[in-house]
Amino acid sequence: MHDLLAARGQMAMSLGFHIIFAVVGIGMPVLMVLAEWRWRRTGESVYLELARRWARGTAILFAVGAVSGTVLSFELGLLWPRFMAFAGPVIGMPFSLEGFAFFTEAIFLGIYLYGWERVSRRAHLLAGVAVAVSGVASGIFVVMANAWMNTPAGFRMAAGRVVSVDPLAALFNPAAFQQTLHMTLAAFVATGFAVAGIHAALLLRGPATPFHRAALGLALLVGVPAAILQPLSGDISARAVARQQPAKLAALEALFTTTTGAPLTIGGLPDAADGTMRFGLRIPYGLSLLAFHDPAARVAGLDQVPRADWPPVAIVHLAFQAMVGLGTFLALLSLVIAWRTWRRRPIAGSRGLLRAIAIAGPCGFLAIEAGWTVTEVGRQPWIITGILRTRDAVTPMPGIAVPFALFTLLYIGLAAAVVWLLYRQIVRMPAAAPHG
């Protein structure tokens, strides 16, 4: 296998694996804290049981997130040493801040998991809050660094070297706001619906215990508002990408020719070879409306980009369609749930709705994987847009297919172990939770 392709494969696999656990590390602490807080407010022991059971799951998933995150911090250099030599001084700031945020998260998670009997109730709940806050913060810092790769800022180039570094301008680069907003919401959508999906499935299978009903309620409390807000954040993102990364927008919409009053294509199979689109549903003026909020706006197509600098159009377009489709499903489902809650009708009362929630379980995570595919593959062939090409950043070490295979096997094994362990420990454990 070609070394560049192997390095990209290893990076994609490592990121795709880690992002699941990173997202859980952002979302689950909020759920644990909500459950513990409800227990303190209501005294219902079902919420304490929930907080403890969720904490067990979080401990397992957080550990995998911590070690796979370590792998990534090294892999940035092991696979892309020239990128790091170039970008380290400019975007080291968010990575360092992330280091501290992650440190704080690990410290307070230790206190939360093992401190039930060692600290006061109040201190315990506050430790949970610290975990939740630092989890969100560490996610934001890492995404800020990624946003810089998409819209580099805060430095000048002179004779191939980075000069006039401005770490604050790099930190608050043009894409930072919309990317961090989109990702933070996505973390809550994905975790909320994954947990809700598990408990909805268990409610469908067995008797409606107060335990699962309480779990479903809290999980939806996290997932539903975020899923309803996410399309708005997506709109902000789309308009920003249209202005800041026109090549990426053209690829994700598979717009081959620059068009005034561009239509939106839903679905469809783009063929980059002859610049055509098959089977798509075309909505006139749709793209101009979405990208610029103006039906007559001119949208730059891939014809504005040298052919050699096109991202892989089909992958980016299909991944984008998948992300938007999944996000739309979750948003619509959330509106139904919100409406039902507004009318004070219990969610668990409708088997159809429970089935839909169970199906929605993995959708948030699938949307995240698709979304990262859009932003990362959509930036190719650049590792830093317009500045450094991915192929110029890769390590000179040959035989990268070997570590790629090694880490793939390692992660497949780890994923199987995690799924099996969660099943053995959490799902199959008798729901003998105290009925409060």
Added chain:
Amino acid sequence: MADPTLAVVLAGVIMVALNAYALLGGADFGGGVWDLLASGPRRQRQRDLIAHAIAPIWEANHVWLILAVVLLFTCFPAAFARIAIVLHIPLSLVLVGIVLRGSAFTFRSYDSRRDAVQRRWGAVFSGASIITPLLLGTAVGALATGRVRAPAGSFAAGFIRPWLAPFTIATGVLALALFAFLAAVYLTVEAGDDRELADDFRRRAIGAAIAAMIVAGGTLLVARRGAPMMHAGLTSSRWALPLHAGATLAAVGTLGALALRRFRLARIGAAGFVSLVIWGWAVAQFPLIVPPDLSVLNAAAPATTLRFIALGLVAGAAVLLPSLVYLFRIFKASA
């Protein structure tokens, strides 16, 4: 342009992070060694004590390594890139070890049934706890040899020989011995009132101390040929004598404290001994980060970056240090 003073200070901070990682994260690896070597009638109690000591803190301890890596690529990007290219193989294997150690430990802790599956996680945990320090020590030793140069020539010359030599193998074994020594000493304190258990680890600590001193001596011997610059620094520079005197004092003091069952004192001595070994390495190759050519000065990031990172470190430390103190007071105050 780089700022020499700030660059030296930040290199010092990276060494402090590595030192903390060795004393805290290293001891967690050492715990895995003693998990594997658990024996005698109290085998299960030894393992339980190790798990109990590590569980709440290993993830926080592990972050010291991430902090060191992040600071290295931010402040000394050229050095990080060189290390990542030439030491790709041992560092990748270190990562595999880190992944297996951390996840197997957690899986074992949360797998409440005592059965064959749980024992298998235990075997992965302890096996990875041995392999990881060996390779990490090998990679650090490779820096001291001065062979981590821009790759040229064959694959073996560029990517294997720089880190596979008698000296680097010796530093790998030394790291393992030091971590096992630290863990055994810490565990004598963790055992608390359980005198039998404390004695188990007292014997292990004394054995590990003797092993570590023998390996340290052997490492110095092979350094003459394998890492001449390091050897010269450690034998003939003006701080060599005080360093060796301090290390000897710490080692003998630790052994004496162990003999007298003054376990808390032994813990201070052991930490001091390991820290002196680490700073001996750092001082011997200062101002070089990656000998023979990349130094604190010529590999440093632009001054603006260094200033912002220094500010970030102050702000981060203001959050981190009180949190760490709180963590250790909760879980280690009685120990």
